[in-house]
Amino acid sequence: MFYSLASRPASRFQRRNPALTNNGALDRFLDDTLGSLSGTYGTPAATVEDGEKAYSLQLDVPGLGKEQLDIGIEGDVVRITSKADAARTVKAAYRFPVEIDTANSLAKLENGVLTLTLGKKVPVSNVASLAIN
Template sequence: MFYSLANRPARSYQRPASQLVNNLALDRFLDDTLGSLAGARSAPSAAVEDNEQAYSLQMDVPGLTREQLDIGIEGDVVRVASKADAARSVKAAWRFPLEIDAAASSAKLENGVLTLQLGKKIPASKVIPLTIN
């Protein structure tokens, strides 16, 4: 007994070319987040702790001063990057389960260790009770 594979047209296995070519937003996101593989370095070591009211993030950035670092908070994403004139390049991002309250957050740099205390923005319930008649 012999079995043969069913031949199907190749077009049934391919995505349309427009989906493959026209995805510039994804390309930009991956470039910003991961960097190019040729120039990629190991990510700086970091430790994240989840406390009741805040997240604590510690990251090693030896040789950098506070003026050479940029810290950005956008919703639930925290980005740390070194400026162009810094002695070394650092670029990292973290996504947290809850949004970060920038007003309740702080940053400290001591002996090459960046410590971020990131306040949690606890979502308020907007449920309105409805009485039954």
């Protein structure tokens, strides 16, 4: 009895599961949560300027009023979302190099442009001196 090796193209052994690689729900989830952090498709037009004591973020949100927007600041991340009753959906998140000082921050909406002035939190040193006996 003789056995011969069958030569098969390598592509037959490297099958890709289309259910895992083309998962629309996963793509939508990643776009909604991480898309605006990296500046990918789906984020509104925005400009960020780095000042000495504050960041300036301008975001185009035409057709929305100030009562239809929510702005959340958590540490160094700023999230801007539209409420459920808004005329259009806005979801954006921006990460900054330093934490945002909410006491020195303000938001202004004028002619469809949301302008955020985000104060930089000055790092406080918690170093304590220890006396040598």
